[in-house]
Amino acid sequence: MQTLKLVAVSAGLSAPSSTRLLADRLLQAARYRLAEQEYAVDVEVVELRDLAVDIAKNFVTGFPSAALEEAVEKVTSADGVIAVTPVFTASYSGLFKSFFDLVDPSALTGTPVLIGATGGTARHSLVLDHALRPLFAYLRASVSPTAVYAASEDWGSGGDEYTEGLPARITRAGNEFADTVAARPARRTDDEEIVPFEKQLADLRLD
């Protein structure tokens, strides 16, 4: 059976980072689900902190460093992407957005994406739906219905009679995402696309 490649993008800045922790947990949940279905899974995490300077330089020069290019390639060639950001000033962090600004707008078309965010308070949890979801909708990614927000307090509390706790939400999101990844047809290899010149002329009705 084919090996599925899952890549998590973490925009956490501290070490250890709760953003990275959430990314790891989501990755793990998806991986278990796929393993149950006997898929071989490769997982990888792209830490944007390590690429922060390269990302800024890309904006200035117009081209990526080798390390950044490799990271973008990992993300755009993945079978599924988990994208997790801390909440900064009522939205995703600037670093998180900057990274996705450098991804070709069509490169994630149809890619299953699971979004997550972390913050100091649960009051920012809608950032998932007013910031991250539209971003990936623009990129025409297939965003999982369940997204996960982890406030600081979630790491130290369970659910209550009305809501599930963080682990249950992570599992549900991981399962949904994994099922989308498994259901998606194998990616075609991205050969150099040539539109024959006759076709280009014909499109302009010049032949």
Place this chain on the structure above:
Amino acid sequence: MQFGIFTVGDVTTDPTTGRTPTEHERIKNTVAIALKAEEVGLDVFATGEHHNPPFVPSSPTTLLGHIAARTENLILSTSTTLITTNDPVKIAEDYATLQHLADGRVDLMMGRGNTGPVYPWFGQDIRQGIPLAIENYALLHKLWREDVVDWEGKFRSALQGFTSTPRPLDGVPPFVWHGSIRSPEIAEQAAYYGDGFFANHIFWPKQHTEKMVRLYRQRYAHYGHGTPEQAIVGLGGQVFVRKNSQDAVREFRPYFDNAPVYGHGPSLEEFTRETPLTVGSPQEIIERTLSFRDYVGDYQRQLFLVDHAGLPLKTVLEQLDILGEEVVPVLRKEFANLRPAGVPETAPLHPAVTRTTQEV
């Protein structure tokens, strides 16, 4: 192989003195640079085309016509001519006239331009960049080859029974290059017509150039113009040279650090590692330039950018002296030794130029 220089024509403050040349100075300096290029034995001078400050070359054929009158051998070219926003009829007329005045010493490079507002300023839509390049060039190609043209396209008013004058010198249109950084459609266009492909090669790492040139060569052969190795390839490059490496680095660094486009970003060292920019001694320039052949194959034209980022005229002229005396003669010899038989030495020259060369 042809060696030359290409200019962006930017008016930039010299970061070491704080002095900004006037537009008048910049235009006159550009002429001085072109004349120097001929004096030191370079083959090509190419000018960019821009329609916004801080750039001066909005009227390339005026500039090139003036230089043509003051030179004997220099080939006058462009880097690039905006095929998207110029009327192809005007390009046909202007460059045919230039070709007559310069006795055939003219070729030109088509480009789309990357300044967003230029499109609407000239009544076009940047989202149509590639279709504009394709349709406008199809018309230009026809205007230079058919005496009476009937034409209907998407972007320009129709032409019925139109003759572009003057006709190209001796009926041979100027050779055309197509320049692009990473659009496969343009490599495909160059290949289709059997025209040259020029890789900007400055602001992008070499992988882009490698990929685009490979594609162009394959498609050139596909369209039956020759073998992939015979396709006509040109490369940009950017150098700063002094007798010894440390002086070159020390002198160029402030210009690099403050350069428009890539300044205030990566260090000079990173940028020279990741792009073809070479700052150093003549020997270092020679070695780096020869290494371009490793990933594009034997090619026909090498243009260097030497006059941007506020470098003063005196420095630029010194650069040209060193290139002409110590760099280019060695490169000519080395590239010639490496080039297999059957691979063209240069892009096709106009018969009028070939005649003059033979008479000498």
